[in-house]
Amino acid sequence: MVELVIPSQLSFLTLAEEVAQALISGYVLSEEDRDFALLAVHEAVANAIVHGNRQDPRRVVSLRFILEPHGFYVEVQDQGNGFEPEAVPDPTKPENLLSPHGRGLLFIRTLMTEVEFVRTPEGMRVRMYKAAPYQPDRA
Numbered sequence: 380m381v382e383l384v385i386p387s388q389l390s391f392l393t394l395a396e397e398v399a400q401a402l403i404s405g406y407v408l409s410e411e412d413r414d415f416a417l418l419a420v421h422e423a424v425a426n427a428i429v430h431g432n433r434q435d436p437r438r439v440v441s442l443r444f445i446l447e448p449h450g451f452y453v454e455v456q457d458q459g460n461g462f463e464p465e466a467v468p469d470p471t472k473p474e475n476l477l478s479p480h481g482r483g484l485l486f487i488r489t490l491m492t493e494v495e496f497v498r499t500p501e502g503m504r505v506r507m508y509k510a511a512p513y514q515p516d517r518a
Contacts, residue, residue, distance in 0.1 A: 380443060380444065380445050380446075381398070381402060381443070381444040381446075382441065382442065382443050382444075383395065383398050383441070383442040383443075383444075384439050384440070384441050384442075385424075385439060385440050385442070386436060386439060386440075387427075387428045387432035387433075387434050387435055387436060387438045387439060387440060387457075387458075388428065388434065388436065389425070389428055389429070389434070391428075391440075392421065392424055392425060392428070395420065395421075395424045395440075395442055396417055396420060396421055396424075398442070398444070399416075399417055399420045399442075399444070399453065400413075400417055402444045402446060402451070403416060403417075403451055403509075403511075405446075405513055405514060405515055406450075406451060406509075406511040406512065406513055406514070407511055407512045407513075407514050408509075408511050412509075412511070415490040415491075416490065416491065416509050418486060418490060419453075419486060419487045419490045419491050419507055419509075420442075420453055420455070420507075422483035422484075422486050422487050423453070423455040423483075423487055423505045423507065424440060424442065424455055425483065426455075426457075426483050426484075426505075427440040427455050427456070427457035427459075427503070427505075428440055428457075430459070430462070431457025431458070431459030431460075431461075431502060431503055432457050432458055432459050432502075433459065438457070438458040438459070439458065440455065440456065440457055440458075441454075441455075441456040442454065442455055442456075443456075446513065447513070448512070448513050449510060449511075449512060449513070450492065450508055450509055450510040450511050451508070451509055451511070451513075452506060452507065452508050453506075453507045453509075454504055454505070454506045454507075455504065455505045455507075456499070456501060456502060456503070456504045457502040457503050457504075458501055458502040459502045459503055460502075460503075461498040461502060461503040462503060464484060464496045467481060467484055469485075487505065487507060491507040491508060491509050492508050492509050492510040493507070493508040494506070494507050494508075495507075
C-alpha cells in the first residue's frame with residue numbers, strides 16, 4: 380500500500396497522476412486502459428480538490444493505492460461535506476449534453492472495473508478498482 384497526501388490545490392494534480400502512473404506501470408494493461416485508469420484518477424482527485432474541499436488550502440486530499448496480484452485499488456478521500464452520487468445529473472441526457480460539468484463521475488464509473496462512493500466522518504471517499512494482472516518485470 381502506498382499513501383499520498385496532497386494540498387487542495389490543482390497544481391498538485393500532476394503529482395498524483397505521476398505517482399499513479401508509476402505504481403500501475405507493472406500491470407498488464409493496454410495503452411488505452413492505462414490512459415483510462417489515469418483519467419479516472421485525475422477526475423477523482425480533481426473532484427476532491429474542487430468540489431469536495433473547494434480548494435481550501437487548510438484541507439488535504441488523501442490517496443491510497445493498494446496493489447494486488449490481479450488488480451489495483453485507488454482510494455481518493457477529501458475533507459468535504461460529501462454528496463449523493465445518484466443526485467448528480469446524468470450527462471448523457473439531452474438536457475445536460477452541453478453542460479461543461481458532470482462528466483467526471485461518468486468517466487470514473489465507465490473506465491474502472493468497480494467504483495464505490497463512501498461518505499466517511501472525514502469526508503467523501505471514492506474507491507476505484509481496476510482488474511489487471513501484475514507482471515513485476517514490466518515495472
